[in-house]
Amino acid sequence: MAKKSSKRGNPSMSISNKDVVAVQVVEKAGVNVKKLVDMLIRGVGAEFTTYYYYTILRMHCTGLEGEGIKEIVEDARIEDRNHFEAMTPRIYELGGSLPRDIREFADLSACPDAYLPKDWTDIKEIIKVLLAAEQCAIKSWGQVCEMTYGKDPRTYDIAQNIMQEEIEHEAWFLELLYGRPSAHFRRRFIGESPHVHKQLHTTH
Numbered sequence: 001m002a003k004k005s006s007k008r009g010n011p012s013m014s015i016s017n018k019d020v021v022a023v024q025v026v027e028k029a030g031v032n033v034k035k036l037v038d039m040l041i042r043g044v045g046a047e048f049t050t051y052y053y054y055t056i057l058r059m060h061c062t063g064l065e066g067e068g069i070k071e072i073v074e075d076a077r078i079e080d081r082n083h084f085e086a087m088t089p090r091i092y093e094l095g096g097s098l099p100r101d102i103r104e105f106a107d108l109s110a111c112p113d114a115y116l117p118k119d120w121t122d123i124k125e126i127i128k129v130l131l132a133a134e135q136c137a138i139k140s141w142g143q144v145c146e147m148t149y150g151k152d153p154r155t156y157d158i159a160q161n162i163m164q165e166e167i168e169h170e171a172w173f174l175e176l177l178y179g180r181p182s183a184h185f186r187r188r189f190i191g192e193s194p195h196v197h198k199q200l201h202t203t204h
């Protein structure tokens with residue numbers, strides 16, 4: 001008979017990871033699945049809270065340059081939401097689950113809160129906050145890639161696709177702040193997610 005799941009697991013589930021072959025192959029390959037699930041929850045927590053904070057940050061991109069910057073922030077905002085959507089199902093496949101309470105979820109975030117700066121009328125101060133959030137995301141998904149490379153191809157595939165978009169987001173904000181060319185050209189549509197789209201279960 002299968003054991004009850006862990007504290008984070010869905011209480012209605014009666015199957016433990018010991019009975020799931022897709023989890024066992026990952027453990028057998030040398031991944032600490034519990035540790036990985038914790039990292040994934042923190043990672044998607046950062047994506048979800050970033051999506052929220054970017055809504056506020058985008059709103060405050062005002063002034064003569066504001067409208068163009070808003071469009072770039074909007075792409076990053078929706079793609080970060082896509083990252084939450086793309087990785088969350090993997091947490092459940094690995095026997096984990098999101099915290100029942102969204103407050104706990106926000107506190108677990110792998111990255112600091114991307115608060116609106118006090119001097120937000122200087123648009124560069126807003127872009128600095130956006131840049132720091134992207135740089136934190138690169139580090140966080142990089143750790144997941146490191147942990148799963150050659151061991152858990154499914155998690156690795158999602159994480160590395162997310163990371164490719166985070167790297168692009170960092171480059172966009174570096175260009176806006178310092179004029180460092182990023183080869184940025186507008187997405188074909190808002191939140192296109194050219195790397196992550198195949199892992200999305202939603203199409204909106």
Ligand SMILES: [Fe+2]
Pocket residue numbers: 047079080081083137162166
């Ligand atoms: Fe993201």
Ligand SMILES: [Fe+2]
Pocket residue numbers: 076079080134137165166169
């Ligand atoms: Fe991002």
